[in-house]
Amino acid sequence: MARSIQPSVPPHGKGQREAILAEAAALFALRGYHGTSMSDLAEACGLSKATLYHHYRDKSEVLTHIADGHVSRLVELCDSVERDPAVTPDDRLRVLVERFLAEYAEAQNSHRVLTEDVRFLPSPDRNRILDKERHVVQSFADAVAALRPDLAKKKLTKPLAMLLFGMLNWMFTWLRPNGALTHASVTPLVLNLFFDGVRNMPAPMPHPRLVRVPRAAPVAAKRASRARTA
Structure with missing residues (x-):
């Protein structure tokens, strides 16, 4: 009921x-x-x-307020970490993970709605919310770059941020209320897997460049064909 x-x-x-x-x-x-x-x-x-x-x-306005309110709180969390002089660049990513999981624990329904239902909104509302989500992703990418500037040079910070959100954003699909695990107990696992993983990741190897083999010019190709049939 x-x-x-x-x-x-x-x-x-x-x-x-x-x-x-x-x-x-x-x-x-x-x-x-x-x-x-x-x-x-x-x-x-x-x-x-x-x-x-x-x-x-109407119901669409209710959905807009739920999703926009939740993502706006996430944006403020990111901005507050960046403004906090006590958070060093090396600690920024860890602090973001800790604070996001604490927020998710208190707003599981709103987070599920943001993740699953934003696609049903009219384009202006949906795009405004998606812009805020991009702000959040960029904040995490910047935190990865602060921890590992060499990864920023390889344009890997945003892909790594998206991999992290793949871990964080879908916990509601398996982390059950009143279950053995909680957001608080999972937080150290995420930090060990991701934060320590990024910090200790070997420097990425440069991608080998493909060598282009020039194709024979049409005239040269025709001459070669005549020579073979002569």
Whole structure:
């Protein structure tokens, strides 16, 4: 049975809007975006549909606020680490991993919605959110470059950042709530696999250049053919 929110603030209260988004994220994560209606959301929130539509004009706007709010918090996490004078370049990547996994642990529903449902948004909203995701990826790529400048010269920092997000972003598919493992217990594993791996990775070897073998000019090729048949 869906949880019910007991409204404790006026209809225009920020707390009620945040409660609606939290309930919507839980429903979208459980049923899917297309499997949840505004009527379902109103019932789960313990609100009338009129009150729900007072806050959000439609389901797309609800999804936009969930995804944009979550990715905006991730952007702020990245920026706060970069601004923190106590975080050295060598520690930046480790701190980012620790703080992201801590955020994911507290926002599992919102993260699942961001990962799976953004594609259903209209292009302007989707592109704005994707731009923020690119900002996050670039922050991680810059952290890899700060740790290993030689990898930046080989244009490997962004691919490595994407490999890291392949580990982080899809934990919700196997890390079960109330299971034996938690985000906190998995964090050292991620750091050992990735942070220590990048730090100790051998310098990449230069790619061998392919030698182009020039093709015979048409005239020369015709002469060679005549000589063979003469």
